[in-house]
Amino acid sequence: MIDEGKWQKAWMEARIFEPAVIPGKKKFMVTVPWPYTNGSLHVGHGRTYTTGDIVARYKRMRGFNVLYPMGFHQSGTPIHAFSDKIARGDPGTVETYRAYVSQYVEGEKINEILESFKKPENIASYFSKATVNDFTSLGFSIDWRFKFTSAEPAYGDFVQWQFRRLNSRDYIKQGSYPILYSMDDENAVGEDDIADGDIDKVSVEEFTAVKFKGESYSIVAASVRPETIFGITNLWVNMEAPYVLCLMDDEKIVVSKASAEKLRRQHINFSILDDVDPKSLIEERFKVPVTGDEIMVYHSSFVDPDNGTGIVYSVPGHSIWDYVAIKESGIDLHMKKVISFPDKQYSVENLTNARGITSISDTEKLSAATQDLYKYEFYQGRMMDNCGSLSGMSVPEAREKIKGELLESGDAFIFYETSRKAQTRSGSKVIVAVLRDQWFIDYSNPEWKKESHSLVDRMLFVPAFYKENMHETVEWIRERPCARRRGIGTKLPFDDRWVIESLSDSTIYTSVYPVIDNLRKIREIRGKIDDQVLDFIFLGADMPPEYDDVRSISEKARNDLLYWYGCDLRVTSIPHLSNHLVFYIMNHVAVLPKRFEPGGLMILGLVVSRGAKIGKSKGNAVNLLQVTKKYSADVYRLYVATVSDINSQIDWNEEDLQTVIRGYESIISFLERYRKDDSLPGHIETWFESKFYSTLEKFIQDMDSYSVRSAYVRIIFDVMNDLRRVERRGGSVNVALGLVLKEWLISLSAVIPHACEEYWHRYISDTFVSIQVLSPGKDRIDGILLESEAYVDSVTEDIREILNVIRKKPSSIIIETCDESARNLMKLADENRLSEIPQELKRYIPEFMKIRRTLRIMNFDEYTVLEENQEFFSRIFDCKVQIRKGMLGRSNKNSWPGRPAIHVET
RNA sequence: GCGGAGGUUGCCGAGCCAGGUUAAAGGCGACAGACUCAAGAUCUGUUUCCGUAGGGUUUCGCCGGUUCAAAUCCGGCCCUCCGCACCA
Numbered sequence: 001m002i003d004e005g006k007w008q009k010a011w012m013e014a015r016i017f018e019p020a021v022i023p024g025k026k027k028f029m030v031t032v033p034w035p036y037t038n039g040s041l042h043v044g045h046g047r048t049y050t051t052g053d054i055v056a057r058y059k060r061m062r063g064f065n066v067l068y069p070m071g072f073h074q075s076g077t078p079i080h081a082f083s084d085k086i087a088r089g090d091p092g093t094v095e096t097y098r099a100y101v102s103q104y105v106e107g108e109k110i111n112e113i114l115e116s117f118k119k120p121e122n123i124a125s126y127f128s129k130a131t132v133n134d135f136t137s138l139g140f141s142i143d144w145r146f147k148f149t150s151a152e153p154a155y156g157d158f159v160q161w162q163f164r165r166l167n168s169r170d171y172i173k174q175g176s177y178p179i180l181y182s183m184d185d186e187n188a189v190g191e192d193d194i195a196d197g198d199i200d201k202v203s204v205e206e207f208t209a210v211k212f213k214g215e216s217y218s219i220v221a222a223s224v225r226p227e228t229i230f231g232i233t234n235l236w237v238n239m240e241a242p243y244v245l246c247l248m249d250d251e252k253i254v255v256s257k258a259s260a261e262k263l264r265r266q267h268i269n270f271s272i273l274d275d276v277d278p279k280s281l282i283e284e285r286f287k288v289p290v291t292g293d294e295i296m297v298y299h300s301s302f303v304d305p306d307n308g309t310g311i312v313y314s315v316p317g318h319s320i321w322d323y324v325a326i327k328e329s330g331i332d333l334h335m336k337k338v339i340s341f342p343d344k345q346y347s348v349e350n351l352t353n354a355r356g357i358t359s360i361s362d363t364e365k366l367s368a369a370t371q372d373l374y375k376y377e378f379y380q381g382r383m384m385d386n387c388g389s390l391s392g393m394s395v396p397e398a399r400e401k402i403k404g405e406l407l408e409s410g411d412a413f414i415f416y417e418t419s420r421k422a423q424t425r426s427g428s429k430v431i432v433a434v435l436r437d438q439w440f441i442d443y444s445n446p447e448w449k450k451e452s453h454s455l456v457d458r459m460l461f462v463p464a465f466y467k468e469n470m471h472e473t474v475e476w477i478r479e480r481p482c483a484r485r486r487g488i489g490t491k492l493p494f495d496d497r498w499v500i501e502s503l504s505d506s507t508i509y510t511s512v513y514p515v516i517d518n519l520r521k522i523r524e525i526r527g528k529i530d531d532q533v534l535d536f537i538f539l540g541a542d543m544p545p546e547y548d549d550v551r552s553i554s555e556k557a558r559n560d561l562l563y564w565y566g567c568d569l570r571v572t573s574i575p576h577l578s579n580h581l582v583f584y585i586m587n588h589v590a591v592l593p594k595r596f597e598p599g600g601l602m603i604l605g606l607v608v609s610r611g612a613k614i615g616k617s618k619g620n621a622v623n624l625l626q627v628t629k630k631y632s633a634d635v636y637r638l639y640v641a642t643v644s645d646i647n648s649q650i651d652w653n654e655e656d657l658q659t660v661i662r663g664y665e666s667i668i669s670f671l672e673r674y675r676k677d678d679s680l681p682g683h684i685e686t687w688f689e690s691k692f693y694s695t696l697e698k699f700i701q702d703m704d705s706y707s708v709r710s711a712y713v714r715i716i717f718d719v720m721n722d723l724r725r726v727e728r729r730g731g732s733v734n735v736a737l738g739l740v741l742k743e744w745l746i747s748l749s750a751v752i753p754h755a756c757e758e759y760w761h762r763y764i765s766d767t768f769v770s771i772q773v774l775s776p777g778k779d780r781i782d783g784i785l786l787e788s789e790a791y792v793d794s795v796t797e798d799i800r801e802i803l804n805v806i807r808k809k810p811s812s813i814i815i816e817t818c819d820e821s822a823r824n825l826m827k828l829a830d831e832n833r834l835s836e837i838p839q840e841l842k843r844y845i846p847e848f849m850k851i852r853r854t855l856r857i858m859n860f861d862e863y864t865v866l867e868e869n870q871e872f873f874s875r876i877f878d879c880k881v882q883i884r885k886g887m888l889g890r891s892n893k894n895s896w897p898g899r900p901a902i903h904v905e906t
Numbered sequence: 907g908c909g910g911a912g913g914u915u916g917c918c919g920a921g922c923c924a925g926g927u928u929a930a931a932g933g934c935g936a937c938a939g940a941c942u943c944a945a946g947a948u949c950u951g952u953u954u955c956c957g958u959a960g961g962g963u964u965u966c967g968c969c970g971g972u973u974c975a976a977a978u979c980c981g982g983c984c985c986u987c988c989g990c991a992c993c994a
Contacts, residue, residue, distance in 0.1 A: 036994055076994060179992080188992095203991090379907075440992095465910070469989090472909055481992050502994065577910095578989055606988080643933095647911085648919085649987090656918090659933065662947085669948095710920085713932070724949080798960040800951085806958045854927090854960090876950090893959085902960070 002668075004633050004754040008136055016771050017141040019065050021563045028064035030056050030569045031510045033576065034071040034150070037127040038079050040100045041134055042621040043636075043652045044607035044614045050640040051604060051708065052571040053140045057750035058703050060141070061774045067564050069513040070142045072131065074124040074151040075489030076502030083120035103625055104130055120488060124151065134625050139633045139753050141770065146513040150506055154519040156490040157529040158512055159505050163493050164531060165591045166441060171448065172494075177438040177481055178204045178416040181265060184428030188435075188484065202422045204432050207308055208403050209415035212286035212295070217245060217252035219286055219297070222308035222415045225374070226406060227398040228315040230387045231338040232288050235297040236312040236325065241305035243276040248413075254281065256310020265433035266416060288313075289411035290388065290402075300325045302360040308417060316348065318377065320369045323348040325360050339381040339395060346376045439498055440479040443586055449474055451589045459585075460569075460600030462706045463647040466577065470601075473582045480504070480583075503579055507587035511538065511596060514564040518557035522550045537561060539593060561596075568599040574606060602646065602706055609652040622652060631657070634752040635664050641712045641751045664752070666720055670737065671759045677734035683868060684731035687789050689739040690782040691722050699747055700776060715747050729872055746772045788865045791858060791898070795866070799877060799902055806904065810879045814903040816886030817862040818895035825888075826857060826897050844888055848896065856898035866900065 011017060019027075032052035035041065056068035085093040094114065101113050116122040128149060135142060148155055166172050180202060182189045207222035212235065221235060237243065242257040249269045260272050278299070285294045302321055303312050314322040317337040326333055344350060351357075351373055357365050381395040389405075390398040406412035416432035423430060443449075452474045461467040483498035489505055492498040512519070515537060522529050526549070533550060535541035537557045547554070566588075572581060581601060588597050606613075609620040627636050639660045644650045681689065695718050702711035719740075726736045737744075742764055749756035749769045760769035799813060821841055825848060828837050837845065848855075866873075866883045873881040886895035893901040 038994085073994080078994060177992085375907085438992095463911095469910055473989090476909080476990080478991090484992090501992070503992080574988070575994095579991070579993080644919085651918090655934075663933095666948090710932095717932075728950090795960095800960090802959045804952085805960080808958075851960095856927095899960085904959070906958095 002632070002634070002755050002758050004137075004139060007754045007757045008139060010757075011141070011768065011770065012136070014768065016768055017068070018143050018145055019067055021560055022065055023563065025065045026063070027067065027564060028056075028059040028568045029067045029069075029510075029513075029564050029566070030059070030571065031069065031513070031567050032571045033580065034073045034506070034509070035131050036073040036076070036078070037124045037131065037149075038082055039096070039127060040103060040130060041624040042614060043609065043624055043627055044621075046138065046624045046627075046636065047607050047640050047650060048571055048573055048604055049135065049140065050138065050637050051602070051646065053138070053142075054637070054641055054708060054750045055569060055571060055602070055706070056141050057753065057770065060771055061746050061750065062700075063773045066141075067146075067514070068140070068142050069146040070135065070140075070144070071147055071509070071513070072124075072128040072149040073502070073506060074121075074128070074149045075487065075500070075505050077484065077487040079120045079123050080487055083117060083123055086114065087118040100127075100130075103623065104133070121151075124149070124488065134628075137625060137628050137633060138636065141753075146516055148512065148516045150490075150502070150509065151488050154516065154523045154529065155509070155512060157523065158509075158519065158534060159490040159500060160493040161529075161531050161534040162508065162587070162591050163500065166587075167494065169448075169590060171442050171445060171590060172482070173440045173442045173479060174437055175440065175479075176434050176436045177440070178206075178266070178432050178434050179438075179481075180204065180418065180422075180430055181433035182424045182428045183261065183431055184424075187486070188433075189424055189430055202430065203419040205417050205419050207415040207417055208406060208412050209309060210289060210313065210406060210412045211251075211253065211410075212288060212313070214284045214286045217254055219254045219281065219311055220309045220415075221311045221313035222417070223313060225315075225318075225399065226402045226412070227383065227387075227390060227395060228318050228338060229288065229290055229313075229402060229406075230383075230390070231315040231317045231336040232291070232293065232295060232313050233316055233322075233326075233333050233336060234295050234314045234331070235286060236300045236303045236314055236322070237278055237281050237297055238301060238303035238305055238310065239278045239282075239299040240301070241278070241303070241310055243278055243281065243305075243310065245273045245276050247271050247273055254311075256305035258306040259309040262417070262431045262433075263415070265431065267413075267434070268436065289406065289409070298329065298331060300329065300360065302363075306421070309415065318348065318373070320348050320352060320357065320366055320373060321360065324352060324357060324362075324366065328360055336386075338384050338387050339377055340384050341377060341380045341382070343376070343380070346373060346380075348373065438481050439483040439492060439495065441482045441504060442479050443477040443582075444479060448586060448590060452586045455585055455589055455597055459598060462600065462602040466601065466603050469577060470582065470585070473578050474586070476578075477582055477586075503583065506580070507583040508591055510567045510570070510584075510598075511561070511565050511592060514560045515557040518553050518560070521553050522557075525550055525553075538591075538596075566596045566598050569602055570598060570600070571602045571604065573604045577603065605644070605647050605649045607650045607652060614652075631661065632664075632754070634754050635661055637751050637753075638664050638712075641708050642716070643709075645709050646706065663716065664755075667716060667748070667752070668755060670720060670723060670733070671755070673733070674737050674741070674759075674763065675734050676763065677732060677738055679732065679735050681735050681739060682731060684726050684729045685736040685739065686782070687785050688722055688726050688731070688736040689780055690785045691789075692719060692740040692744070693777045693780045694786060695719060695722075696743060696747060696774075696776060697778065697781070700774070712751055715744070719744060728876075730875075742772075743774060743777065745769050746774050784859050787858065788860050791860075791862070791865060792869050792872075794898075795900065795902075796873070796876070798899075799873070799904070802902060802904055803877070806906070808906045810877060810904045810906055812880040812882065812905045813873065813877060814882045814884060814905070815866055815873070816884045816891075816893075816895045816901040816903070817866065818897055818900065819885065819887045821888050822895060823857060823897050826855060841888065844894065847894060851896065851899070854899055855896045858898055862898075862900060 030052055032048050052068065056066050060066045082093060086097060097114060097117060098110060101110050105113065113126065180189050207224055208226040209220050209222040210229065211218040211220050219235065243254055244257050244260050246253050246255065246260050248267055254276050255263065264270050281297050282299065285296060287294055302325055303310065316323040316326050317335045318339055351369050355365050355369050357369065378395050383390045383393045383398045385391045390402060418430060418432055453471060456467060456470050456474060482501050482504035483492045484501050485498065487499050487502065489499045489502060492500055519529060522533060532543055533547055533554055536543040536554055543551065543554065608614060609622055612620055614621050639657060643656050643660060695714055699711045699715040723733055723736065727733055745756045745760050746769055753770055756769045803810065825837055825841050825844060828834060863883065863885055870881055870883050886901055888894055893903065895901040
């Protein structure tokens with residue numbers, strides 16, 4: 001067992017991962033997303049960080065000056081939310097955190113720490129420290145000198161500077177915006193706050209709320225299908241439910257009481273005046289906008305007062321609910337059809353019959369049928385001639401048009417509803433509220449998009465198809481709310497009631513790594529970091545004389561930044577694509593000069609566990625530190641590197657892990673058994689050397705294009721198989737391994753650094769393998785040697801196949817190589833000079849043509865090679881083996897180039 | 907629906923961009939053998955079907971096309987997965 005901790009300590013003490021700025025030396029900066037510090041990490045998280053470390057270590061062995069920095073994300077609301085829950089004593093949360101903490105401490109100490117978690121900043125700082133420990137245990141080659149968090153003041157100054165820059169380019173906007181909102185808490189809610197919010201997502205839906213004018217007030221029905229307004233026959237209310245009269249912008253309207261509570265939070269001038277007796281609604285007539293039809297109101301129990309406005313306008317021609325409700329209550333009404341479509345199966349009548357729907361209580365069937373009908377009409381439907389200005393339009397067109405017209409004329413307003421009924425985890429109802437003064441970053445600016453596209457074109461994407469994907473994302477992105485009313489983070493510089501939202505504050509933070517220590521010093525001297533200083537460091541602007549007290553520090557920062565930044569590779573995962581990564585790209589374009597632009601993105605696939613998405617609630621979140629402790633860091637790293645391609649999903653499971661462990665043990669066993677042996681290498685050892693360097697060449701090619709898996713499968717498993725071949729061929733593994741051991745250890749060290757360090761020190765030298773540079777050794781590849789081994793293989797296979805067919809044990813085998821005349825015949829045939837073949841050989845042409853494609857003239861003497869391997873053949877086939885020079889026509893089997901005749905005697 | 911990825915031999919998973927050397931890498935599983943008192947581990951071989959001579963045969967979601975030649979190129983269809991926003 002390798003003492004991994006020993007090497008981690010040794011690396012730390014020797015400070016080998018803390019590179020100096022060396023002007024002229026090519027550098028490589030690799031980053032991964034900084035972890036959010038609300039808990040300990042599971043095996044899923046580890047993939048990205050480990051891959052980042054493998055890249056960092058690989059680039060080091062290729063001679064780059066490598067910077068792999070790390071920080072911690074602390075801003076946002078989840079840490080707050082968890083802290084609140086712990087303070088409230090929420091059993092689930094307390095249990096989760098007890099489990100986290102008990103990995104690091106024992107006994108009474110756990111309770112003490114849990115107690116401290118009632119303050120959010122303690123959670124953040126505790127898990128920042130814990131994660132440093134986890135990462136160290138994984139053998140990551142992180143330069144911890146540049147660690148910082150998104151909540152610290154020096155970084156906050158930078159974020160504010162960044163926002164002022166964005167604002168100066170007019171990319172910051174303010175406006176109204178619908179958000180999910182807790183009624184009891186009177187506060188915005190995120191996915192984490194909603195019960196089952198991670199499993200069943202809640203989104204905001206936009207309804208068109210249409211006003212139907214009556215005598216003294218309007219009645220409001222909200223619909224997602226405003227184009228059906230021409231087919232309205234009546235209105236529905238639920239007599240069991242409470243309705244209220246409200247005042248909205250000096251206009252009296254009636255909606256359900258539940259709905260009024262929502263509207264109150266969506267409109268400024270809105271107040272509830274009085275209760276309304278549903279009976280009075282039924283007695284009155286209302287006017288449909290646009291058509292001017294007078295319609296009646298009826299009762300139906302299917303109307304949900306807590307959905308929409310609690311009033312439904314009825315379009316029986318195109319709505320199954322309405323159709324069934326009318327039939328069931330026996331109301332005598334004329335159905336109006338306003339949308340035509342080709343397949344009559346989709347008429348409400350046929351759908352209702354076909355699905356056996358008889359009553360409005362068949363809610364499941366009704367919902368399913370409704371969904372099918374809406375979808376079908378939306379894509380296939382056209383507005384009929386009775387639809388005024390909408391006539392002849394497709395449904396989507398008509399919908400947009402009528403919605404615009406109704407809003408314009410004041411006959412309708414937008415009403416927001418949640419996509420499903422939802423509650424917060426503490427049980428408060430979740431509705432949609434409209435924030436009036438929400439701050440946005442406006443990513444829709446066409447110039448900005450254009451520059452961003454061009455940056456995307458310049459960047460490297462691994463896998464490549466994500467480049468196309470990123471172009472799409474840049475096109476698609478619009479305004480993004482960038483501030484919230486609560487949470488940890490930096491205050492918005494132009495409105496300090498707002499905290500910058502946690503993804504918006506972390507878009508170009510990677511540029512801060514190289515300078516964070518100097519930013520802290522500047523802040524210490526001046527109390528804050530002014531824009532003039534940041535302009536100097538990040539933009540190269542002149543700095544006024546009043547900043548002379550920090551000039552030399554700022555110059556140092558500027559120099560470090562110029563050397564290290566842009567980030568050559570950022571390793572992340574798929575979920576970041578449509579948020580963090582597009583912000584990362586666009587904010588670089590907007591804020592920083594071109595010389596600091598990012599070089600590339602490596603986007604990893606998801607990690608699932610035992611076939612399911614990893615989730616706390618699913619109980620399949622395997623803790624990363626536990627895995628490291630139970631198996632070893634090297635085993636986990638090997639798992640990440642070899643179990644799956646970077647773009648494919650990894651399924652964490654015990655079976656695959658066992659395979660990886662066996663692979664790891666094989667490597668260790670080869671390295672453990674090794675004893676230095678300087679004997680002169682024989683044929684097979686020389687072959688091995690040649691094969692190794694050819695493998696190493698492919699390894700480098702693969703790694704340079706970030707095909708980590710195939711690179712390491714090669715350099716591990718191919719090399720081990722070749723070593724076994726050396727053994728099988730009677731060669732010396734020690735001699736063979738000795739020829740390549742240095743380069744093998746260096747190349748392996750990116751994935752299993754601890755083991756490599758151990759054997760490097762044992763067999764090679766007391767330097768660190770982790771910072772050695774690889775020597776490819778093209779001159780050590782002997783192509784002919786490789787070819788001749790492959791030839792021996794193919795002869796072996798042929799013999800084996802024959803033996804398989806005859807199913808008898810051979811008493812002797814004779815292998816006959818071809819003669820000059822066979823070679824000659826082949827040469828002439830290859831050059832299309834068949835007619836020049838000597839007369840006496842012509843009778844062999846048919847046989848030759850038949851097997852021609854399996855033949856090849858070798859670059860070596862077949863006889864000599866076979867002769868050298870005579871003993872080997874004899875051993876594996878356990879019989880006498882003779883090598884002879886054959887002659888065309890001498891026996892019933894002919895020898896051809898690359899395909900000696902094989903005679904088996906039993 | 908929009909955008910992206912994909913459907914390969916018992917399973918997982920390469921190959922497909924640059925068509926032929928592909929019955930199709932590698933791993934797992936299964937079977938046989940070696941080692942062992944035994945089990946495990948390890949090693950060797952087999953793993954579409956047929957075959958007493960290195961051969962033949964049928965296969966890469968479905969249908970069709972291009973080509974001397976297609977898992978690979980083109981068209982259509984069916985199916986699966988991921989993202990679609992204010993959430994880290």
